[in-house]
Amino acid sequence: MDQRTELSEFLRSRRARLRPQDVGLPEYGGRRRVPGLRREELAQLAGVSVAYYIRLEQGRGRNVSSAVLDAIGNALRLTPAERDHLTHLARPVSRRVRPAGRPQRVRPALQQLIDTMESVPAYVIGRRLDIIAWNRLACALLGDFAALPPERRNLAWQVFLDPAARELYEDWDAKAADVVGYLRRDAGRNPDDPDMASLIGQLSLNSREFRQLWAAHDVQDKGFGGKVLHHPLAGRLVLAYETLTLPADPDQQVITYHAEPGSRSAEALRLLASDQEKITERTFS
Numbered sequence: 001m002d003q004r005t006e007l008s009e010f011l012r013s014r015r016a017r018l019r020p021q022d023v024g025l026p027e028y029g030g031r032r033r034v035p036g037l038r039r040e041e042l043a044q045l046a047g048v049s050v051a052y053y054i055r056l057e058q059g060r061g062r063n064v065s066s067a068v069l070d071a072i073g074n075a076l077r078l079t080p081a082e083r084d085h086l087t088h089l090a091r092p093v094s095r096r097v098r099p100a101g102r103p104q105r106v107r108p109a110l111q112q113l114i115d116t117m118e119s120v121p122a123y124v125i126g127r128r129l130d131i132i133a134w135n136r137l138a139c140a141l142l143g144d145f146a147a148l149p150p151e152r153r154n155l156a157w158q159v160f161l162d163p164a165a166r167e168l169y170e171d172w173d174a175k176a177a178d179v180v181g182y183l184r185r186d187a188g189r190n191p192d193d194p195d196m197a198s199l200i201g202q203l204s205l206n207s208r209e210f211r212q213l214w215a216a217h218d219v220q221d222k223g224f225g226g227k228v229l230h231h232p233l234a235g236r237l238v239l240a241y242e243t244l245t246l247p248a249d250p251d252q253q254v255i256t257y258h259a260e261p262g263s264r265s266a267e268a269l270r271l272l273a274s275d276q277e278k279i280t281e282r283t284f285s
Contacts, residue, residue, distance in 0.1 A: 003191050004059025007089040011057045013217040014076040015042055023075065045075035056090070064090050081185055085219040088188040103150065106133040106252065114138075114254065119273050121257040125222075128196050129155035129183055132252070140272050141231065141257065142168070156183050156199065160207040170228035170236075180213040181220035188219070222253060233275075234268040 016036035025041055037045075043053040048068060055061050056072075069090055073083045104126040114122040114135045121141045123134035131153040134145050143164065145153050152158070159165045159172075159179045169175040187196055203210040222243045229237045237259065244254040259265035 003089060003092050006188070006191075007059050007086075008057055010086065010089060010217045010219075011072075011076075014078065014082070015039070018076065023077070042072070042075055046071040048072075061090065079220070081181075081221040082219050085185055085188045088191075092191055104130065104132050104251065110246075110252075110254075117256070119270065121269075123255055125155060125253050125255060127190060127193065127251050128186060128199050129179065131155060131158075137269070137273050138257075140275070141229070141234075141237075141269075154199065155179055156203060156210075160203055160210045168229055168231070170230055175227070176209055177213055177218065178220065178222075180210065180216075181218050182222050184214070184217065185219045185221065222255070227257070231268075231272070234272050237265045237268055238263070239265060239269075 015038075018037045020037065020041060023037070023041075023045055025037075025045070039054055039057065040050050043050040046053065046068070048071065052061070053072075056064060056068075066087075069083075069087055073086060076082075078086060106124050110124065111133050114124070114133065117135055118137065121135070121138040123138040123142070123145070124132050126132045131145050139145055143158070143162075152162075156179050159169075159176055165175075166172050183200070187193075187200065190196055200214070204214065224240070224242045226238070226240050229239060231237055239257045239259050242256050242258075244256070246252045246254070259269050
């Protein structure tokens with residue numbers, strides 16, 4: 001991906017979602033030629049010259065300072081994830097291209113940890129939202145990752161190209177938007193990753209919904225929240241999820257699901273875990 005193009009399109013998309021009255025500017029009569037704020041209005045809010053802002057939005061700004069990026073972030077009312085994304089686009093860190101086909105791996109101790117979480121579905125995502133580790137209950141809940149070829153062990157691939165995902169997630173549209181926001185953030189952090197470019201190309205070619213969401217340039221972090229799943233065996237599950245970023249490797253995150261204690265969903269998870277134990281016992285007996 002071309003960083004200058006990404007920066008230009010991101011800034012334009014953030015301007016387009018704001019109206020003058022949203023930021024305390026007068027809105028004069030007459031039809032506006034562009035949606036949202038004009039470049040001149042944003043430059044005024046950020047306290048920079050119009051010429052300087054235009055150069056930045058065109059990807060021609062050099063050595064842009066943190067103070068200027070903060071001012072533009074304030075003017076655009078960016079979220080923390082969007083500010084981080086803006087910084088990576090405007091001030092990219094030079095890094096070697098990672099060798100293609102070289103998968104990430106989790107530490108054996110981390111795999112052992114999630115394996116001991118027998119009543120909690122847990123999996124690990126890496127760069128590009130690749131699913132790089134999981135426990136038995138995660139497979140029972142979300143799908144058998146081990147049975148998939150490596151290129152399909154990817155959260156974005158599952159959501160957009162696996163028809164089962166549309167049945168699994170009650171609010172598939174929200175899940176899809178979240179996943180694109182996560183992927184956009186990761187793409188900004190790893191602009192030289194050829195596997196990322198390949199994944200985005202594949203998703204764009206095969207999914208109209210992905211193309212539309214990707215064009216919106218929305219960015220977000222994976223944090224915590226709730227999801228409602230429709231499992232073919234366990235039925236409707238109301239679950240909460242948590243994201244734990246590994247301090248020693250920020251490119252890896254542990255995702256866990258849990259249900260409210262005593263709820264019908266908690267009992268369904270318990271039975272699902274019990275079924276997995278029985279299957280394992282039969283397999284190795």
